[in-house]
Amino acid sequence: xxxxxxxxxxxxLQAKRRTALLVTALAGVTLLxxxxxxxxxxxxxxxxxxxxxxxxxxxNVAGFSKNKPxxxxxxxxxxxxxxxxxxxxxxxxxxxxxxxxxxxKLISDRHSLFVSPTGVDYASxxxxxxALVLAKESDYKxxxxxxxxxxxxxxxxxxxxxxxxxxxxxxxxxxxxxLTITAPTGAGRTxxxxxxxxAIARDFGFLSNWVTFLPRQDVKDLYQYGDDTGAVVQVxxxxxxxxxxxxxxxxxxxxxxxxxxxxxxxxxFFMKFERVAGEDWTGQKLDVTVWSDEVSFLKxxxxxxxxxxxxLVGILMVIIxxxxxxxxxxAVRERTREVxxxxxxxxxxxxxxxxxxxxxxxxxxxxxxxxxxxxAGVAALLDHARIEVAWDALRMILMSxxxxxxxxxxxxxxxxxxxxxxTGVAALPPAVRAARMQPVTAMHHAG
Amino acid sequence: xxxAVLPLVAFALPVAVGARxxxxxxxxxxxxxxxLDDRQRNSGDYKAMVFLERKEKxxxxxxxxxxxxxxxxxxKLMMLFLKPKAEAGRGYLRIDxxxxxxxxxxxxxxxxxxxxxxxxxxxxxxxxxxxxxxxxYVAKYVGEEDxxxxxxxxxxxxxxxxxxxxxxxxxxxxxxxTGNMLxxxxxxxxxxxxxxxxxxxxxxxxxxxxxxxxxxxxxxxIFDEVEKGNKSTIVIEQVALSxxxxxxxxxAWLEARSR
Numbered sequence: 001x002x003x004x005x006x007x008x009x010x011x012x013l014q015a016k017r018r019t020a021l022l023v024t025a026l027a028g029v030t031l032l033x034x035x036x037x038x039x040x041x042x043x044x045x046x047x048x049x050x051x052x053x054x055x056x057x058x059x060n061v062a063g064f065s066k067n068k069p070x071x072x073x074x075x076x077x078x079x080x081x082x083x084x085x086x087x088x089x090x091x092x093x094x095x096x097x098x099x100x101x102x103x104x105k106l107i108s109d110r111h112s113l114f115v116s117p118t119g120v121d122y123a124s125x126x127x128x129x130x131a132l133v134l135a136k137e138s139d140y141k142x143x144x145x146x147x148x149x150x151x152x153x154x155x156x157x158x159x160x161x162x163x164x165x166x167x168x169x170x171x172x173x174x175x176x177x178x179l180t181i182t183a184p185t186g187a188g189r190t191x192x193x194x195x196x197x198x199a200i201a202r203d204f205g206f207l208s209n210w211v212t213f214l215p216r217q218d219v220k221d222l223y224q225y226g227d228d229t230g231a232v233v234q235v236x237x238x239x240x241x242x243x244x245x246x247x248x249x250x251x252x253x254x255x256x257x258x259x260x261x262x263x264x265x266x267x268x269f270f271m272k273f274e275r276v277a278g279e280d281w282t283g284q285k286l287d288v289t290v291w292s293d294e295v296s297f298l299k300x301x302x303x304x305x306x307x308x309x310x311x312l313v314g315i316l317m318v319i320i321x322x323x324x325x326x327x328x329x330x331a332v333r334e335r336t337r338e339v340x341x342x343x344x345x346x347x348x349x350x351x352x353x354x355x356x357x358x359x360x361x362x363x364x365x366x367x368x369x370x371x372x373x374x375x376a377g378v379a380a381l382l383d384h385a386r387i388e389v390a391w392d393a394l395r396m397i398l399m400s401x402x403x404x405x406x407x408x409x410x411x412x413x414x415x416x417x418x419x420x421x422x423t424g425v426a427a428l429p430p431a432v433r434a435a436r437m438q439p440v441t442a443m444h445h446a447g
Numbered sequence: 448x449x450x451a452v453l454p455l456v457a458f459a460l461p462v463a464v465g466a467r468x469x470x471x472x473x474x475x476x477x478x479x480x481x482x483l484d485d486r487q488r489n490s491g492d493y494k495a496m497v498f499l500e501r502k503e504k505x506x507x508x509x510x511x512x513x514x515x516x517x518x519x520x521x522x523k524l525m526m527l528f529l530k531p532k533a534e535a536g537r538g539y540l541r542i543d544x545x546x547x548x549x550x551x552x553x554x555x556x557x558x559x560x561x562x563x564x565x566x567x568x569x570x571x572x573x574x575x576x577x578x579x580x581x582x583x584y585v586a587k588y589v590g591e592e593d594x595x596x597x598x599x600x601x602x603x604x605x606x607x608x609x610x611x612x613x614x615x616x617x618x619x620x621x622x623x624x625t626g627n628m629l630x631x632x633x634x635x636x637x638x639x640x641x642x643x644x645x646x647x648x649x650x651x652x653x654x655x656x657x658x659x660x661x662x663x664x665x666x667x668x669i670f671d672e673v674e675k676g677n678k679s680t681i682v683i684e685q686v687a688l689s690x691x692x693x694x695x696x697x698x699a700w701l702e703a704r705s706r
Contacts, residue, residue: 070545070558107673111505180673182635188560189606189615191636192673224636277558 026367034375053131057234079230100219101231104183119219150199164208356431364423491656536705583610
């Protein structure tokens with residue numbers, strides 16, 4: 001093997017220009033692949049982070065109540081007992097929070113928009129405090145200062161609200177302004193709540209379009225819900241990968257405890273209203289979901305990015321593979337007499353084949369390693385730089401106002417491995433041709 | 448069959464039937480509300496052409512044209528949108544206290560709340576339906592007031608617990624001379640004023656099924672008090688009280704008309 005490597009390196013060094021060109025091309029494609037993979041992984045990470053901070057736990061126990069078949073209220077009665085049962089069933093949970101969910105109209109002096117006011121108990125929302133970053137005044141106010149105003153902790157006080165920058169911009173409001181929230185109560189009658197904006201957070205992509213935070217009691221007052229009610233118990237796990245298993249365990253445990261459960265539907269709660277309102281039952285049913293169900297409508301972004309990556313990198317790889325095949329054909333033609341001599345002095349066909357394949361794969365390894373490492377470096381630098389995304393549309397797609405890229409050694413190793421293998425495959429036809437040459441014919445080759 | 452349509456400009460023609468001297472005691476207030484309902488109630492069928500104009504901040508004005516059908520004896524109500532083209536064929540149908548909306552683009556029926564905002568405007572189902580103030584609310588006399596140059600009874604109405612109404616608190620101003628409602632204000636559960644409506648024109652028409660006159664507002668102007676600047680105007684025309692076909696209040700009928 002050592003001899004093969006020596007010969008391969010010598011051959012690659014002899015054709016310096018060709019080798020440099022192919023290594024550069026391979027490095028470029030690998031770099032692109034690693035960057036696209038980092039973007040996709042960054043998106044998924046952002047999605048988990050934003051979903052689990054804004055609208056979901058890793059696992060959620062929510063549900064609907066119906067006084068009449070046509071109702072669909074996203075509220076659970078006896079929430080404290082449900083929370084205790086969940087705590088018993090998931091002892092490994094790092095935290096459990098109870099939230100209120102709603103759908104209401106937010107009205108400022110100038111504009112209005114529909115949002116999903118989420119009622120939170122500020123003291124228990126460690127994760128939310130960590131995830132929300134307050135926006136600079138200039139992010140939502142024309143001519144605003146580049147300073148952060150507002151205080152997230154005031155969300156612990158009644159009649160307060162925390163908005164996202166995009167919402168504040170659309171409502172033309174700032175910290176300290178008053179808003180009116182209107183919604184129908186549990187009995188269907190119009191109710192209102194006047195709140196003061198205590199903080200405006202930086203956008204979190206899609207989800208921050210319609211989520212607004214209010215104190216839990218305010219949402220309950222708005223809907224005239226009783227004391228022992230809540231919309232969802234959000235369960236946070238040490239490892240989100242265990243979400244599905246925990247969901248299964250909760251479904252079994254809650255059913256065994258006498259709770260009626262809805263069939264699992266991988267969709268966010270607000271997409272279930274119509275279905276639930278159309279079902280002919282009354283009472284209360286629990287709905288257990290995982291975080292990815294609650295943001296299933298956003299998965300298309302990652303899927304689309306992955307599809308684009310596959311197509312783009314695939315096309316580039318085909319072009320490069322053709323280049324490698326072609327250059328190996330040239331190498332075989334240039335070294336036909338050398339192959340003849342090697343065969344004459346006892347080298348087997350398999351060894352000739354291996355010689356050319358090792359040469360191609362060495363070339364591939366050099367190019368993809370260079371590209372993979374450069375890609376990882378560029379991705380890490382871009383992520384560290386926290387580049388602000390200027391376009392609103394792109395922010396929506398990226399689900400963040402800064403560019404997030406996540407790259408791990410596994411992704412880089414995978415890219416290097418796959419592309420090196422592909423280089424070997426591309427070199428297979430010329431290598432087979434070289435291995436099949438008759439020594440005499442090859443030695444008489446004119447070159 | 449011939450109907451006598453007598454346009455009444457509410458503030459011009461006093462009608463002895465509605466006249467009640469102020470102030471009113473509890474029984475008198477209750478009777479006033481019952482009379483307000485009874486005057487508008489027709490025991491038979493009702494059909495009217497309605498023009499609904501919506502003006503909202505930052506949005507283009509919209510005018511809807513729709514036909515409203517009612518069969519008050521059975522609590523049935525149907526609304527069929529004719530214009531604009533994009534809305535043509537859309538309809539609402541109330542069957543047994545359930546309000547359904549038909550969307551001709553999808554061919555689907557959706558169950559809606561009785562408190563649905565019609566066509567996304569500030570108008571509600573009860574603006575088109577028969578008046579049920581005495582049935583749904585408990586009335587309390589506030590006082591005798593002047594509304595412009597009209598002497599009016601001001602009555603506060605609190606929704607009964609079982610009533611399916613959008614606004615739990617209402618204030619109405621009833622013309623002492625004519626007995627017509629001139630203004631109403633609706634409040635949210637929190638007490639916040641949500642909308643103010645004016646009823647500048649009333650008409651009456653003889654109803655053969657009732658054997659008496661039926662009163663209806665020719666125009667209702669609704670002002671959104673929370674989103675200032677938003678308003679809706681309902682103009683009711685071509686009212687007919689003749690008997691409608693028996694099978695009209697069905698999903699199939701509305702679907703057929705939508706096509």
